[in-house]
Amino acid sequence: MNSYLMWLFPVISAGIGWITNYVAIKMLFHPRKPIKILFMTLHGVFPRRKKTLARRLGIIVEKDLFTPDMILDKLKTEENKEKLFKAIMVRVNEFVDEKAVQFGPMLQMFGGDAIIQQIRTGMENSVKEMVPKLLDDIGQNISSISIEQVVYEKVMDFSDAKFEDLLMSVIKQELTFIEIMGAVLGFFIGLIQVGILMLA
Template structure:
């Protein structure tokens, strides 16, 4: 009867070894001495290298300063910016300007205010792409996406690093544990068959 429990015992062993392997990716978080061997989880031990690789991948493949520049220079973004500027000019002319310069306000009237607003908006629309381009060039020169990400990942606490990786790969790690149980069970079945033959 014991022999028929082999597949289940092997499944438990297979699951446990894979569970332990996944845990050892993160634990122990700090170096621990075991006899003459130093043990530390793979991710905490290689956090600096991991930070470099993640940063390089993100900067090369996902997000660069030129990508940000391209998004900001998008016509929809510029249109939204112009709308916001127009609202601010309206607010200024109708509220602050009227209070600060009541005499000019009387002489200008609605038509005069509209002409001032129109002149401002024309100038803003002509200058905005240049200003954004110039500003983004400076950001591109000073913003090192790769280095920024590398620094942020490198200073994460081991617990935060584990949370981050687990939030991305939790299902995959559970699948690895399950595969260990399935393979263990199959090995147990093969053992039962071999013993019975």
């Protein structure tokens, strides 16, 4: 065999390795809808198993990534308690100011600004006591929500194209690496073939 032609083996093998992996990766996502060819049905792995993947993703998110306890712990930090307290007090003060204008003459009879300040202080103390209880109530409501089901329904609402984009945004680099490794391994296999032919 012509020695120059022999050295095409690594190039051809690299091309075959790359194409094989490229096609295999494409078949993870395509065809998006089942296509029957004779006795075979072609359907992308991910579109075919979308329901299973959505359910498993929901389980993972609820158990390991976004549990109700984690959400509640985050809500109950001192920083968030202070933010909630301030947000409520803004509304309380707006309400007090509005009523102070509405009942101004009557309030003047009972101490005017002093009574208004007493009302503000009383409301402030009540809100401080209320915030932890309010967060507990929020936590109970969050616990009743099935995060698994929310994630499952959200993923199932995705079109096949959107679902592919979502997965590709996570694993695109890894899939590209697999394509390249197909070419690299193919190239080395071609070199081995050349070596065998040269020794024969």
